[in-house]
Amino acid sequence: xxxxxxxxxxxxxxxxxxxxxxxxxxxxxxxxxxxxxxxxxxxxxxxxxxxxxxxxxxxxxxxxxxxxxxxxxxxxxxxxxxxxxxxxxxxxxxxxxxxxxxxxxxxxxxxxxxxxxxxxxxxxxxxxxxxxxxxxxxxxxxxxxxxxxxxxxxxxxxxxxxxxxxxxxxxxxxxxxxxxxxxxxxxxxxxxxxxxxxxxxxxxxxxxxxxxxxxxxxxxxxxxxxxxxxxxxxxxxxxxxxxxxxxxxxxxxxxxxxxxxxxxxxxxxxxxxxxxxxxxxxxxxxxxxxxxxxxxxxxxxxxxxxxxxxxxxxxxxxxxxxxxxxxxxxxxxxxxxxxxxxxxxxxxxxxxxxxxxxxxxxxxxxxxxxxxxxxxxxxxxxxxxxxxxxxxxxxxxxxxxxxxxxxxxxxxxxxxxxxxxxxxxxxxxxxxxxxxxxxxxxxxxxxxxxxxxxxxxxxxxxxxxxxxxxxxxxxxxxxxxxxxxxxxxxxxxxxxxxxx
Numbered sequence: 456x457x458x459x460x461x462x463x464x465x466x467x468x469x470x471x472x473x474x475x476x477x478x479x480x481x482x483x484x485x486x487x488x489x490x491x492x493x494x495x496x497x498x499x500x501x502x503x504x505x506x507x508x509x510x511x512x513x514x515x516x517x518x519x520x521x522x523x524x525x526x527x528x529x530x531x532x533x534x535x536x537x538x539x540x541x542x543x544x545x546x547x548x549x550x551x552x553x554x555x556x557x558x559x560x561x562x563x564x565x566x567x568x569x570x571x572x573x574x575x576x577x578x579x580x581x582x583x584x585x586x587x588x589x590x591x592x593x594x595x596x597x598x599x600x601x602x603x604x605x606x607x608x609x610x611x612x613x614x615x616x617x618x619x620x621x622x623x624x625x626x627x628x629x630x631x632x633x634x635x636x637x638x639x640x641x642x643x644x645x646x647x648x649x650x651x652x653x654x655x656x657x658x659x660x661x662x663x664x665x666x667x668x669x670x671x672x673x674x675x676x677x678x679x680x681x682x683x684x685x686x687x688x689x690x691x692x693x694x695x696x697x698x699x700x701x702x703x704x705x706x707x708x709x710x711x712x713x714x715x716x717x718x719x720x721x722x723x724x725x726x727x728x729x730x731x732x733x734x735x736x737x738x739x740x741x742x743x744x745x746x747x748x749x750x751x752x753x754x755x756x757x758x759x760x761x762x763x764x765x766x767x768x769x770x771x772x773x774x775x776x777x778x779x780x781x782x783x784x785x786x787x788x789x790x791x792x793x794x795x796x797x798x799x800x801x802x803x804x805x806x807x808x809x810x811x812x813x814x815x816x817x818x819x820x821x822x823x824x825x826x827x828x829x830x831x832x833x834x835x836x837x838x839x840x841x842x843x844x845x846x847x848x849x850x851x852x853x854x855x856x857x858x859x860x861x862x863x864x865x866x867x868x869x870x871x872x873x874x875x876x877x878x879x880x881x882x883x884x885x886x887x888x889x890x891x892x893x894x895x896x897x898x899x900x901x902x903x904x905x906x907x908x909x910x911x912x913x914x915x916x917x918x919x920x921x922x923x924x925x926x927x928x929x930x931x932x933x934x935x936x937x938x939x940x941x942x943x944x945x946x947x948x949x950x951x952x953x954x955x
Contacts, residue, residue: 529602530595531574534567540586541565542765551581583760583767617773624714624775627653629681630704630727631664631672632719634695638672640788641719643679645781647789648746649717650680655748659683661713665703667693670799677797679789684799685711691808694815695723701730703804708735710802713776715754717746720780728780738771739778742883744785744906754779759883759906766902782887784831785910828862830879831886835861838881838908839869842897842918842937846874851938852896855945858952864888866898882907896937900925917941
């Protein structure tokens, strides 16, 4: 490449040149890079083109390409195990690791190869017992502190994509379960819980009502805290069937994009929630006992896990809507405000009866006779467990229950032994109850049982083992032989009633 430089100007760049005359007052140079010279401009810039330099060459050849200051990367840390917290869940952390840096011991606990760990957090998120944490060196902690002070946050492309994907979703929805226009109590319990979630998120709470002749439920939803009611009132939805209700729910979700959808953990709710979550490709947590919102607008869904041995908090942070089912009587029934108002949004969804594969031929009400009782709805419950030792011994509990106007329930151990029917079982795999008084007789207090009755107003525990876990949730505890204590209580209550 040849470049013509006006005479009288000395080239400041360390380039060698061979000169020869070419016109008046000009010298032509063949520019060659000097040894060990790193040019400010790429050498191929000179090789590709020939130019006549009319400006001062110092300005051109000495021009530096300005670079942005290097951005400090946010340290990712390394995963490590918290002593004593691992529950040997079955190597979930190992399965989640993308770089195979997790090995399992014979006891089922993880060993982290810190040399291979890339700090992706996947094992931490997968752990149901929160037994893993991220560890940072002192130098990394200083960088984190500096970034925090600057208000800077390094956000990778994956996180930006996640935020973009979930940003359109807003609002909390509660599906109002009904049968021939009669609402299920759990729907109003969830409306109260949904009100708290909506307030935390700063969004509106909406009730979703699907059926035929169900318009009156909108006002009832407002009285329990809903701001809006999405109403689909058509004959094809008179009886619950999975197909039409699924199509209607997915239509509403696709159109209005809620970020949270709650349903009761009933036969209908479990059937519909699972179908909807599968269709819209999101996560679903069943049988939750607690709901909350974290600082990233994620729904914190708490439920028993691993046979009830731990309480796990589950979050669906990458998909929307976030869906959960909650058992009846887990959440308190909110106060009913008859004067409350809201907005009814009527929707029409076209689905032909001929396209639905199922038909409701007859509705048969379950009436099992006098032995059938609603344990979940009882205000007073007397429950027995393994400590009763035999089916015949439940007679002393029945006497006490008769004096109190209570119903008799039992633990899983009592039901598995055949001492009580399945519909009397209280606990994780039975009924969740919220009575005014719950008397636990001969029940040790395994977590499977506690999650079903711990929200009772008053818990009275009778057990000969002073260290039994049931006393941890008991309002009043009696350490003694239930075969002496229960008859004494029955006699005393009978005397008090007779003395009135």
